[in-house]
Amino acid sequence: MTTAFDPVDLAGTPLANRIAMAPMTRSRANPDGHTATGSMVEYYAQRASAGLIVSEGIQPSVVGQGYPGTPGLHSREQVASWRGVTxxxxxxxxxxxxxIMHAGRIGHPDVWPGQDLRSVAPSAVTPAGQLYTAQGMKDFVAPHELTGDEVLATVDDYVAASRNAIEAGFDGVELHGANGYLIHQFIAANTNLRTDEWGGSIExxxxxxxxVARAVAAEIGGARTGIRLSPGNPYNDIAETDxxxxYTALVDALEPLGLGFLHVVEMVPGFRDVTLELRKRYTGTFVLNPATEGPTDHRALGLIEDGTADVLAFGQLFLANPDLPARLKAEGPYNEADKATFFAPGDEGYIDYPTL
Structure with a gap:
């Protein structure tokens, strides 16, 4: 019987176990240049016992940034800074x-002080709600609708950032197609009102x-390219009725690209049947983050044993437990995550969680 502690081959990259650290925004990048810091080096190194770490979302361009304190992979300084982490x-x-995370319409002009920039999206649909900025909470503003040429240029941004990731020493990239950010905004009918070749039908x-997946795979190799999806997730004012x-149509279209992995995050209960259908259709490595569908500690490890997933990804539990694989094997105990420090500057609640 396969267990979570057995090794696995991720399209040519050997993983020591089947426990992954899910991507989590922590907003600790250097505000001057959005580079990785020494504390970020320590944070990721502390969690290296994961079979696979998926980094926090990294913007592929200046306008791709959604929040203060998030890092980039579009300048030489940023590439060099990530080398310390890898x-x-x-x-x-x-x-x-x-x-690689382009936030799309989830942003605000205050994120780029002194620059005449506005968030971009498939359509000029303003998201409901507010965004945290250095000047406090602000209402979202209407994004700029990408022109056809700008859509193609944005694809090129993903490609350039992925090439930079390999230069920085990453083992590959994950394209963020979930949680209401740019790729998800194209997928969802309430955020994509286009009538050209980039909108309308499901296809x-x-x-x-x-x-984006095709172009990135052509640049760095399909085996080093993965994508994360969150079917039915309403986060960031997304509404999906079909x-x-x-998602079966999307996975069928991605399947021939030979991607290294598909990462599904269950952000709302009730979509396990969709997860299982995608698992059946995808022949590569299937990574599952069961964020809400059942237990999210050692009791979830049976999802490896019964074949639901090849790799299990953990978010908050890994944030608070840098030695999570050892704790899962011991069935606890677990540190509690301090939500007040999820996005706060400084090392508290970042690199000071104790190990067993």
Missing amino acids: DAVHAKGGRIVAQ KRNRFAVE VEET
Whole structure:
């Protein structure tokens, strides 16, 4: 019987176990240049016992940034700074991929002080709610609707950032197609009102995700490219009514690209049947983050044993427990995550969680 503590081959990259650290925004990047810091090096190195680390979301361009304090992979300084992180993880025997995250309409002009910039999206639909900025909470503003040429240029941004990730020493990339950010905004009908080749039917709404994955795989290799999806997730004012039809069609379109992995996050209960259908259709490594569908500690490890997933990803539990694989094997105890320090500057609640 396969267990979570058995090794697995991730499209040519050997993983020591089947426990992954899920991507989590922590907003600790250097505010001057959005580079990785020494504390970020320590944070990821502490968690290198994961079979695979998926980094926090990293913006592929200036306008791709959604929140203060998030890092980039679009400048030479940023690439050099990430080398410290990847070297530290590899020195401890770990593997790490960079999550490339374009926030799309989830942003605010105050995120880019002194620059005449506005968030971009498939359509000029303002999200409900507010965003944290250095000046406090602000209402979202209407994004700029990408032109056809700008859509293609944005695909190129993903490609350039992925190339930079490999140069920085990452073992691959994960394209963030979940949680209401740009790729998800193209997929969802309430955020994509286009009538050109990038919107309308399910196939056309899925096209941006497929073309980004195709272009990145052509640049760095399909084996080093993964994608994260969150079927039915309403986060960031997303509304999806045709969930199974949309995501089965999307996975069918991604399947021929030979991607290294598909990462599904269950952000709302009730979509396990969709997860299982996607698992059946996808022949590569299937990573599952069962964030709400059942237990999310050692009791979830049976999902490896019964074949639901090849790799299990943990978020908050890994944030608070840097030695999580050892704790899962021992069935606890677990540190409690301090939500007040999730996005706060400084090392408290970041690199000071104790190990067993």
